[in-house]
Amino acid sequence: MRFDSLVDSVGNTPMVGLPTLSPSEDVRLWAKLEDQNPTGSIKDRAALSMVAQAEQDGLLTPGCTILEPTSGNTGISLAMVASQRGYQLICVMPENTSEERRQVLRMWGAEIVQSPAAGGSNEAVRIAKQMAEEHPDYVFLYQYGNQANADAHYRGTAPEVLADLPTITHFVAGLGTTGTLMGAGRFFREHKPDVRIVAAEPRYGEDVYGLRNVDEGFIPELYDETLIDSRFSVGERDAVRRTRELIESEGIFAGISTGAILHAALAQAAKAVKAGERADICFVVADGGWKYLSTGAYEGSLDDAEDRLEGQLWA
């Protein structure tokens, strides 16, 4: 396949079967390899879509500075796209994210503003919103509330999945900004409404939830719960265990959030087997494992890996 530039090659990722982890001929699992995007994650789609929309709306012109709260992947994708289009990028990022993500961001020329570990991405969002108010000249794409994020999956990810797997029964993806599930959910509701849309959200250690009161939570503006059918909260241990199973059984080297997604996908598979129903379950491999090697998730015992991940934003 040939493209005019790297940015033009975003999307159209492969889908591969999971011959070992699929429970039977009738209940099969399929991995959509989003790690094969140019910067190595599904976020390339959202970043490119948000930048293209802002350019089209006349908000983003050469020399502009983009501001974004991100735990890593969206920032990395934006940094690459921005570097190719002549924009500056400032990322507000929680300090408890992996060192690799910081190095990669700096490599593509992004500036990083650290937000406190306690409060996780909530704090990054809060600080970024405040900075956007103080600097009206910054272009605040804001992935949690930007329709172009979800549109990338409505136009790209979901139609690709349906074309490769017309017999799909379940679509399983991670729930962060909610962009993937909102876009894909809307697409399947319109084009194949019997597909069950399943969300897997990471459940972090205590610190990340250390909010002052129950009215200070955060729900992305994009989120519409009518577009999903079930939602799972997956802790470190299950996420790491499944990440390792994916390598050992299928040879797929994925990031830790993908382990959480696979965990939810396998639960759907088990349900289908128990009910005696046919299922073709597609789940998203959100990124590769490279950026998480320093977290220690890939070696030693599960207990050790779980301990090392405590307090880190691993998704």
Add this chain to the structure above:
Amino acid sequence: MAIEVRIPTILRTFTDGERAVDGKGDTVAELIEQLEANHPGIKERIVEDGVVRRFINVYVNDEDIRFTGGLETAITDGDTVVILPAVAGG
């Protein structure tokens, strides 16, 4: 055997700092009533106008109850109920 209820940091003032307490009930609603009896004041931090509060998520065996029947979701001994505030991912 009972139902394990995991309490988030922000609600531990009601449970004397306990991270997890034992609960009983056939539904999440019954469980929360029983929690309230033992830890007065906790219910209104979880439930508002008969539904789970907007910024609180309740999971039975890791599944969000908003998609399994809400507060009427059935529970049995051995289940784990996790209560968490909604936070940003991404």
